[in-house]
Amino acid sequence: MDTKIILRFDDICPNMNWESFLYIKEHLIQLGIRSLLGVIPDNQDKKLLTYEYKDKFFEIINTYKDYGDTIAQHGTFHKYTSNSSGLLKINNRSEFAGHSFKYQYSLLEKGKSILKKNNCWQPVFMAPSHSFDEITLDCLKKLGFKQITDGYGFFPYQRSGIEFIPQNSSMPFNLGFGVTTLCIHSNSLNKKDINKIIDFIKLNRNRIIPFEEYISIPTPSPFVVKTLEIFTAKSIQSLRKIRNYKRSANQSL
Ligand SMILES: [Zn+2]
Numbered sequence: 001m002d003t004k005i006i007l008r009f010d011d012i013c014p015n016m017n018w019e020s021f022l023y024i025k026e027h028l029i030q031l032g033i034r035s036l037l038g039v040i041p042d043n044q045d046k047k048l049l050t051y052e053y054k055d056k057f058f059e060i061i062n063t064y065k066d067y068g069d070t071i072a073q074h075g076t077f078h079k080y081t082s083n084s085s086g087l088l089k090i091n092n093r094s095e096f097a098g099h100s101f102k103y104q105y106s107l108l109e110k111g112k113s114i115l116k117k118n119n120c121w122q123p124v125f126m127a128p129s130h131s132f133d134e135i136t137l138d139c140l141k142k143l144g145f146k147q148i149t150d151g152y153g154f155f156p157y158q159r160s161g162i163e164f165i166p167q168n169s170s171m172p173f174n175l176g177f178g179v180t181t182l183c184i185h186s187n188s189l190n191k192k193d194i195n196k197i198i199d200f201i202k203l204n205r206n207r208i209i210p211f212e213e214y215i216s217i218p219t220p221s222p223f224v225v226k227t228l229e230i231f232t233a234k235s236i237q238s239l240r241k242i243r244n245y246k247r248s249a250n251q252s253l
Contacts, residue, residue: 002207004179004217006165007035008149010074010126011187013043014057015050020194021186027198029067034210036149036181037064038074038126041114045078051187058118065120070211072124072149076111086131088150094131105139112143124149124211125162137162149211153229154178155219165214166229174207179217 007028009021028035039061043049054060065071075095084098085091096104115121123146127136130150137160140148151157151164155178158164167181184197201208209216 001176003154003173003175003177004209004213005204005207006149006179006181006211006214007033007184007201007208008038008072008126008167008181008211009035009184009186010038011040011048011078011185012037012061012074013040013048013078014055015043015048015053017051017187018054019052020189024184024186024194024198025064027201031202031205033201033205033208034068034070035184036070036072036124036126036211037061038072038149039115039120040074040078041076041111043078048078048187058120061118061120065122068210070124071115071120071122072126073108073111073115073121073145074126075128076107076114078128080129084131084133086127086133086136088130088132088152091129091131093129095128096136097131097133099135101135101139104135105142108136108139108143123147126150130167134160149181151229153226154180155217156214157222157226157229165211174204179209179214 012021040048061071078095080093080095082094082096082098083092084094086094086097096107099107112121123144125140125145125148127148127150132148132150137148141161145162147163147165149165149167151166153166154175156163156165165181166179167183186194189197
């Protein structure tokens, strides 16, 4: 048995580092790998607007959808409007967490309608900066979403009627069980990192599954699932604290 891996791309929109994205994608297609694409319905994130713009964006996305990739709605505008770190406490910024039901519902609905209009909405959500709260989950459920690509642990689990497919690390270990998600931020990777990821993917090809196949992962008892979730949440949070401490120590130098 292996820990299975889902590959996910964040920040897919008309403005991005197309050269890096297409380079990685080409290798994945050669290996017959299908991945999860986090598509921003209407990007208004100024940071992303600095990247090269490509026309006919949704036509490109639809060719990937036809190939067998899964499309996740990555927010709506990818514009941060609150300082809430939401349920996962990873980043202190959010497009959704901290806002009212009415606000979140109409924002999510707007994003969904854009993807629907372009024939590529699927019931999967990817929160910008991993930040969402109970209200977001409630809205997602009411809007017909089924899964969220986020959370701790090594097994999918249900919360507020939404299935969480865990996402733990940038270079997944093989623990011999469960599933994890490798996040590829193709915009910010340099050539060396990209080649490292491609080498990792080639080496671990037999562990990589399409997003939908998480259903076939044998799940242990709810107690074990919950224990692993708490354990990874705690260890990941303390690793982040150490990293942030080192960062602030370096900055004060
Ligand atoms: Zn993002």
